[in-house]
Amino acid sequence: MARAEWSSAMIPAAFDYIAASSVDEAIEMLQKHGDQAKLLAGGHSLLPLMKLRLAAPGVLVDLGKIEDLRYIRDAGDHLAIGSMTTHYMLESSALVQERVPLLSHAAGMVGDMQVRNRGTIGGSLAHADPASDLPSIVTVLRAGIVARGPRGERLIPADGFFQNTWTSTLYPEEVVTEIRVPYASGRTSSTYQKFRQRAADWAIVGVAVSLTLDNGSVRDAGVVLTNVGSTPVRATAVEEALRGGPSTREALGAAAERAADGLNPPGELKGSPEYKLHLARILTLRALETALSG
Numbered sequence: 001m002a003r004a005e006w007s008s009a010m011i012p013a014a015f016d017y018i019a020a021s022s023v024d025e026a027i028e029m030l031q032k033h034g035d036q037a038k039l040l041a042g043g044h045s046l047l048p049l050m051k052l053r054l055a056a057p058g059v060l061v062d063l064g065k066i067e068d069l070r071y072i073r074d075a076g077d078h079l080a081i082g083s084m085t086t087h088y089m090l091e092s093s094a095l096v097q098e099r100v101p102l103l104s105h106a107a108g109m110v111g112d113m114q115v116r117n118r119g120t121i122g123g124s125l126a127h128a129d130p131a132s133d134l135p136s137i138v139t140v141l142r143a144g145i146v147a148r149g150p151r152g153e154r155l156i157p158a159d160g161f162f163q164n165t166w167t168s169t170l171y172p173e174e175v176v177t178e179i180r181v182p183y184a185s186g187r188t189s190s191t192y193q194k195f196r197q198r199a200a201d202w203a204i205v206g207v208a209v210s211l212t213l214d215n216g217s218v219r220d221a222g223v224v225l226t227n228v229g230s231t232p233v234r235a236t237a238v239e240e241a242l243r244g245g246p247s248t249r250e251a252l253g254a255a256a257e258r259a260a261d262g263l264n265p266p267g268e269l270k271g272s273p274e275y276k277l278h279l280a281r282i283l284t285l286r287a288l289e290t291a292l293s294g
């Protein structure tokens, strides 16, 4: 009996499979099958949930055959990234490394090579897992997320996209098609630091930092934390402490002390709330120092 329960928990419930040949067809299928349908991208978050029977969609609409969703382009003042672009493509792209190095650096820290080869940026953002890395990265970079649905296309700022654990502002019939990452103006230095659960590489806590430096002072600062709440959390107290101040180690240290201000992280097997608050301060200091020396 116990054995049968265990084995059924490793096999998803039966589902129909549709390989969409275009975004329009995918939207049509989402409309047609309603609550029963789920989009499939890299499958590295959805399929584990289905195997554990935490999700049981009746229809999977695969985006994998839509080559038009797999690209990285210089669009003048921003980088345009198709939603089916894999973590590995972001990690290894010379264009991303040159124009938005933080994104390439962080994509290289997602899971292992198998995960990076299949997992996509669109899937990672749409899944809205608080422990995922790329939601914090697109938030700190003030990226926009393009979603297309039956009523047309809209551009959603990353800052308002993530609503709660596994919940975003996407409507059920929308497909994420593109991510737009604005180019920084001025001298920017950035990094992502995460303290990870070695077995699976998920962040216990992560911090993304982007500093715009100007003649020994910090002109602008972005600091966003991973896995200390139900969404990426902007560390506004740290940003305010840094903005307009000197870019000295002392000033960064004082600002990093404020990384846990107002946080109330949930405890979990990987770490207690107190441990996460400690990591938030330590990793923010480490990230600020790394960005300053970069």
Ligand SMILES: Cc1cc2nc3c(=O)[nH]c(=O)nc-3n(C[C@H](O)[C@H](O)[C@H](O)COP(=O)(O)OP(=O)(O)OC[C@H]3O[C@@H](n4cnc5c(N)ncnc54)[C@H](O)[C@@H]3O)c2cc1C
Residues within 6 Å of the ligand: 038, 039, 040, 041, 042, 043, 044, 045, 046, 047, 048, 063, 083, 084, 109, 110, 111, 112, 115, 118, 119, 120, 121, 122, 123, 124, 126, 127, 131, 132, 133, 134, 170, 174, 175, 176, 177, 200, 201, 202, 203
């Ligand atoms: C062992 C392991 C380790 C991992 N480690 C990490 C890690 O360290 N850091 C990290 O950030 N992630 C990690 N991941 C998750 C990985 O990054 C996934 O790739 C990612 O979370 C989901 O992307 P996907 O393309 O696989 O999406 P899928 O699993 O295919 O889909 C996820 C969800 O998004 C929806 N969706 C997908 N694409 C779209 C779209 N274009 N528009 C609208 N909705 C869409 C799906 O319907 C589904 O609900 C790990 C996964 C595994 C299995």
